[in-house]
Amino acid sequence: MNETPQITAASWLMVATLGLTWGGTFLVMEIALLGMTPFWLAAGRIGFAALLMLAIWGTMGRRLFKAPVARSGWAIVALIGALSSAVPFMLLAWGQQFVTSGFAGVSMAAVALIVLPLAHFLVPGERFTLRKGIGFVIGFIGVCILIGAQAFESSGIALEPAGRLACLSAAFCYATSSVLMRRLPQVDPIGLATVLLCIGAILVIPLAFIVEGMPSALDTRTLTAVVFLGLIPTAGASLLRVLVIRSAGPVFMSLTAYQVPVWSVVLGAAILGEPLPSSLLLAMALILCGVAIIQYGPLRRLFLRG
Known part of the structure; x- marks a missing residue:
């Protein structure tokens, strides 16, 4: 796909929605992990989502690529399926046993670090300019301030360093799959989201059986968390992620990486009663400033059009 990224008001709305959604995910995962093992948590959420998307896709004729695709194209789809759901979901669920939900959320900021250089070399129209570099640095300083406030509080568990590495590795998976997704030929977004989730389910469910055995019975709270x-x-x-990447590009999609840490801390304070760091407002200001600089052109066009 070689078209220049098209960033619209809908793109901004979808990215904002994704930032809020993923920012709150770590709280729900923490609840679910109280009642089930990490690989089965990954298998449960992917399996449920795959069945739901299959039902939706089935009503739309099950279209995928708009033209025949070579075997190499299907191999890339399989790789994206592994890197966009199965592997990062298992890494996050396993890692969150040993780190705080704040750290898990903040680790997603690494997505933006990885996407920018990858997209510069692999995605047409996504050049790493001086302006983007300045915005990136400012935004990442905000993320570092946020990390310093709360996210690295120790849980006192010996495997905490491995848990941190697992969360950061999940960020690498998300970044790589985003860039690969943008390079696919013309494809139906709902079909692609469905196929990727099905690939993830095919990979993670057998692994859950091998590593953790049969799943245990779930209580109501855990089952509700998994369904959510x-x-x-x-x-x-x-589905939103596919729509954003395919239209606005992986660099624009990586803006969610700046939002997720903020929401994970804010929701933790509001829902779990965690202390609200005094440096949060400064961190949020820097993050939003970095986002505005990186996306100055699309923002300017958006406001002029409005």
Whole structure:
């Protein structure tokens, strides 16, 4: 796909929705992990989301690519399916046993670090300019301030360094799959989101059996959390993610990486009663400033049109 990214008001709305949705996901995962094992949590949310998307896709004729695709194209789709759901979901669920939900949310800021250089070399129209570099640095300083406020509080668990590495590795998976997704030929967004989730389910469910055995019975709270994770941040967000990347590009999509840490801290304070760091307002200001600089052109066109 070689078209120049098209960033519209709808693109901004979808990115804002994704930032809020994924920012709150870590709280729900923390609740779900109290009643089930991490690989089965990943399998449950992906499996539920895949079934839901299959039902929706079935009513629309099950279209995918608009022209025949070579085997290499299907191999890339399989890789994207692994890197966009199965692998990062397992890494996050496993890692969140040993780190705070704040750290898990903040680690997603690394997506923007990885996407910008990858897109510069691999995606037409996504050049790493001086302006983007300045905005990136300012936004990342805000993320660092946010990290310093709360996210690195130790849980006192020996495997915490491995948990941190797992969360950061999940960010690498998201960034790589975003860039690869943008390079696919013309494709139906709902079909692509469905196929990627199905690939994820095919990979993670057998692994859950191998690593953790049969799943245990779920209580109502855990089951509700899994259904929510499958419906909102997995099925719904996967579709929005495909729509944003395919239209506005992976660099624009990476702006969610700046929002997720803010929302994870804010929602943690509002819902779990966690202390609200005094540096949060400064961090948010820097993050939003960085986003505005990176996306100055689309913002200017948006406001002039409005």
